[in-house]
Amino acid sequence: MSLAINNLHARTGQRDILKGLTLEVPSGEVHAIMGPNGSGKSTLAKVLAGHEDYEVTAGTATLDGADILAMEADERSRAGLFLAFQYPIEIPGVSNANFLRAALQARQPEGVELDAVAFYHKMYAKMDVLEMNRQFTSRSVNEGFSGGEKKRNEILQLMMLEPKFAVLDETDSGLDIDALKVVAQGVNAMRSPERGFLVITHYQRLLDYIQPDVVHVLMDGRIVKTGGPDLALKLEAQGYDWLKEEVLVTA
Amino acid sequence: MSASVTEPVVDPSVVWTEAGERLMAAAAAADPSALPAWFVERQAAARATYEQLAAPKRKDEHWRFSDLKKLDVSAAIPGSPFTGADATAAVTRSVGLSHPAARIVLGNDMLLHADTAAADGIVVMPLMEALQVHGELIKSHFMAQSAGLGGEKFFSLHAAALRGGVFVYIPPGIEVDRPVELHQWLGGMNASTFPHTLVVAGRGAKVTVIDYFQSLGSEPGFACGVTDLAAGEGATITYVNCQRWSRKVRALHFVSTTAGPNSTVRSAFLHLGAAWARTESFCLASGSGSRSEMLSLAVAEGTQEIDCRTRQIHDQPHTFSNLLFKNVLFDQARTIFSGLILVEEGAHYTDAYQTCRNLLLSEEAEANALPGLEINADQVKCSHGSTSAPLDGEQIYYLRSRGIRESDARQLLALGFCLDVIQRLGDPDLEHVLSSMVEEKFRRMRKA
Numbered sequence: 001m002s003l004a005i006n007n008l009h010a011r012t013g014q015r016d017i018l019k020g021l022t023l024e025v026p027s028g029e030v031h032a033i034m035g036p037n038g039s040g041k042s043t044l045a046k047v048l049a050g051h052e053d054y055e056v057t058a059g060t061a062t063l064d065g066a067d068i069l070a071m072e073a074d075e076r077s078r079a080g081l082f083l084a085f086q087y088p089i090e091i092p093g094v095s096n097a098n099f100l101r102a103a104l105q106a107r108q109p110e111g112v113e114l115d116a117v118a119f120y121h122k123m124y125a126k127m128d129v130l131e132m133n134r135q136f137t138s139r140s141v142n143e144g145f146s147g148g149e150k151k152r153n154e155i156l157q158l159m160m161l162e163p164k165f166a167v168l169d170e171t172d173s174g175l176d177i178d179a180l181k182v183v184a185q186g187v188n189a190m191r192s193p194e195r196g197f198l199v200i201t202h203y204q205r206l207l208d209y210i211q212p213d214v215v216h217v218l219m220d221g222r223i224v225k226t227g228g229p230d231l232a233l234k235l236e237a238q239g240y241d242w243l244k245e246e247v248l249v250t251a
Numbered sequence: 252m253s254a255s256v257t258e259p260v261v262d263p264s265v266v267w268t269e270a271g272e273r274l275m276a277a278a279a280a281a282d283p284s285a286l287p288a289w290f291v292e293r294q295a296a297a298r299a300t301y302e303q304l305a306a307p308k309r310k311d312e313h314w315r316f317s318d319l320k321k322l323d324v325s326a327a328i329p330g331s332p333f334t335g336a337d338a339t340a341a342v343t344r345s346v347g348l349s350h351p352a353a354r355i356v357l358g359n360d361m362l363l364h365a366d367t368a369a370a371d372g373i374v375v376m377p378l379m380e381a382l383q384v385h386g387e388l389i390k391s392h393f394m395a396q397s398a399g400l401g402g403e404k405f406f407s408l409h410a411a412a413l414r415g416g417v418f419v420y421i422p423p424g425i426e427v428d429r430p431v432e433l434h435q436w437l438g439g440m441n442a443s444t445f446p447h448t449l450v451v452a453g454r455g456a457k458v459t460v461i462d463y464f465q466s467l468g469s470e471p472g473f474a475c476g477v478t479d480l481a482a483g484e485g486a487t488i489t490y491v492n493c494q495r496w497s498r499k500v501r502a503l504h505f506v507s508t509t510a511g512p513n514s515t516v517r518s519a520f521l522h523l524g525a526a527w528a529r530t531e532s533f534c535l536a537s538g539s540g541s542r543s544e545m546l547s548l549a550v551a552e553g554t555q556e557i558d559c560r561t562r563q564i565h566d567q568p569h570t571f572s573n574l575l576f577k578n579v580l581f582d583q584a585r586t587i588f589s590g591l592i593l594v595e596e597g598a599h600y601t602d603a604y605q606t607c608r609n610l611l612l613s614e615e616a617e618a619n620a621l622p623g624l625e626i627n628a629d630q631v632k633c634s635h636g637s638t639s640a641p642l643d644g645e646q647i648y649y650l651r652s653r654g655i656r657e658s659d660a661r662q663l664l665a666l667g668f669c670l671d672v673i674q675r676l677g678d679p680d681l682e683h684v685l686s687s688m689v690e691e692k693f694r695r696m697r698k699a
Contacts, residue, residue, distance in 0.1 A: 049652050072651070074651040074652070074653075074655060077652055078654040089645050091650070091667060092668075093664075093666065093671050094666070094670075098663070099663070102650070102653075102655050102659060106655050106659065140667070161653065
């Protein structure tokens with residue numbers, strides 16, 4: 001069981017961004033992707049989640065063997081893929097609770113209504129882990145939320161939807177250290193042998209709290225280096241320049 | 252609805268003259284000794300005014316964009332009293348909030364049911380009855396001002412044909428904590444109704460009135476209603492006009508608000524039914540410190556046309572008004588919003604706002620907006636604006652990224668667009684009732 005990406009090429013507008021990206025996240029593992037600005041990190045997240053602005057020109061992406069690139073965005077989610085957005089969208093007039101109910105209802109067999117009591121029990125329990133006030137259930141999705149509240153809300157959705165694989169796109173951006181710890185607590189609570197994570201981040205800091213099994217470095221649309229957690233520490237200390245040189249040498 | 256509409260109209264003025272004679276006859280036949288003299292004179296004057304005024308034409312400024320062919324009254328006849336099963340059905344189907352302070356049910360303007368036991372110290376009664384007991388009070392507020400928004404002929408028709416209606420009076424200092432509910436039904440082939448709601452709140456009084464307009468069946472019909480809201484000093488009135496006529500009804504409704512010093516008046520339309528519906532709402536901020544909020548939500552589908560004309564008048568300093576009209580358009584639906592903020596000379600320190608927002612869910616739908624502003628005073632804060640747009644692609648994508656199917660995502664967002672109007676009423680129970688009606692319409696449309 002794995003999220004497998006092979007030789008993925010993708011573009012937006014006239015610009016090629018992913019240029020042959022290959023990696024595999026087996027279930028039960030947490031992989032981090034680090035890379036300088038403009039290397040294609042967020043593009044990878046959006047391509048996997050089926051954003052219409054991105055066009056896949058070559059390569060494959062499969063979730064437990066199923067071709068996710070052939071699926072619509074909502075089918076990918078129901079197939080077990082989750083993306084925590086870097087910039088969550090505000091939805092005026094739609095309450096958080098109704099939003100989550102609709103998302104869970106979409107996973108029910110035809111004609112089967114979601115158990116509302118069980119739903120609220122579960123949602124409150126997950127909100128407690130994330131130290132979220134109950135008032136967030138009736139507030140409009142992300143509307144007027146602070147940066148930290150939006151990210152907690154993303155993790156709440158992750159916890160409610162229980163995907164097979166979760167991609168976290170710069171979930172640490174805009175978070176202070178306390179919020180970061182709470183968000184990491186939510187993610188760590190979801191780690192299990194049946195679930196894989198792909199954690200995209202610019203900074204090593206997040207990886208102190210969500211410890212990865214594998215670290216990949218993405219540069220210019222390709223994975224240029226893969227290593228253990230120590231690789232993230234080295235990047236934090238030395239930046240990306242040494243890697244650029246290494247890539248140039250091997251090229 | 253084409254099957255039920257009669258032959259194309261040749262000369263509208265002839266049609267209106269003949270229809271007027273039919274529709275005003277029933278009220279004219281009423282026993283004048285049972286009514287105050289001023290009221291009888293008023294009806295006679297209204298009849299004359301109706302006959303003098305020309306039928307509206309599309310090129311009239313106040314009827315721009317309006318499809319007058321849809322306002323076909325050539326077959327309209329006075330409504331007959333509800334009897335037997337119809338009367339029982341109307342009363343049984345008059346369901347709103349669970350414990351209203353009072354509940355009145357009318358069928359074709361005739362009283363069917365009145366439950367006013369819980370309405371301690373307030374007056375909620377049929378208007379014709381009230382004229383005999385509270386005649387002087389009614390006289391000073393009854394259709395005291397015309398909106399001047401183009402519908403004067405129909406405003407006169409209403410006054411002349413009126414034989415039903417409800418009077419709500421809250422004496423000074425009394426706060427009614429549960430809403431008063433009025434259920435006004437229309438029934439019978441080509442039947443007409445002239446609903447009238449007069450709400451007077453004395454100094455410091457507080458009341459919420461929910462006015463439901465529904466059809467018993469799906470026959471064509473005609474409705475021409477008036478609501479007058481008069482808030483005394485420091486009073487608070489919330490009024491909801493919930494229009495759920497059958498899809499073959501043509502309807503006009505006039506709402507006039509007078510907001511006294513330091514009063515708060517909130518009026519809201521919920522347009523779900525009718526083939527063609529037009530509202531003319533007028534609010535006069537006549538007392539310093541008054542606050543007026545005008546709200547509307549229309550969900551239009553098929554070939555429905557919802558036409559809303561508004562005027563916010565400030566003639567005293569230190570007054571506030573805010574207007575938010577929203578339309579959701581499906582299929583070939585049409586909406587018209589035409590609004591004017593008028594700040595009179597000397598009405599300094601006025602705060603007046605006007606917003607119209609249209610959500611276009613079909614490329615064939617048409618939303619027309621004519622916002623306007625006229626300022627003749629200093630130190631005012633005013634703004635007006637309108638937007639028309641389809642659903643936001645990023646919002647749809649976000650919902651879909653959580654597994655919600657596209658059609659469900661669209662519906663959830665459209666409902667979200669609607670809800671903020673309803674939420675502004677600030678009453679969770681009422682919010683639940685009104686949003687259920689909107690959801691029900693969405694559900695029905697999806698099945699169709």
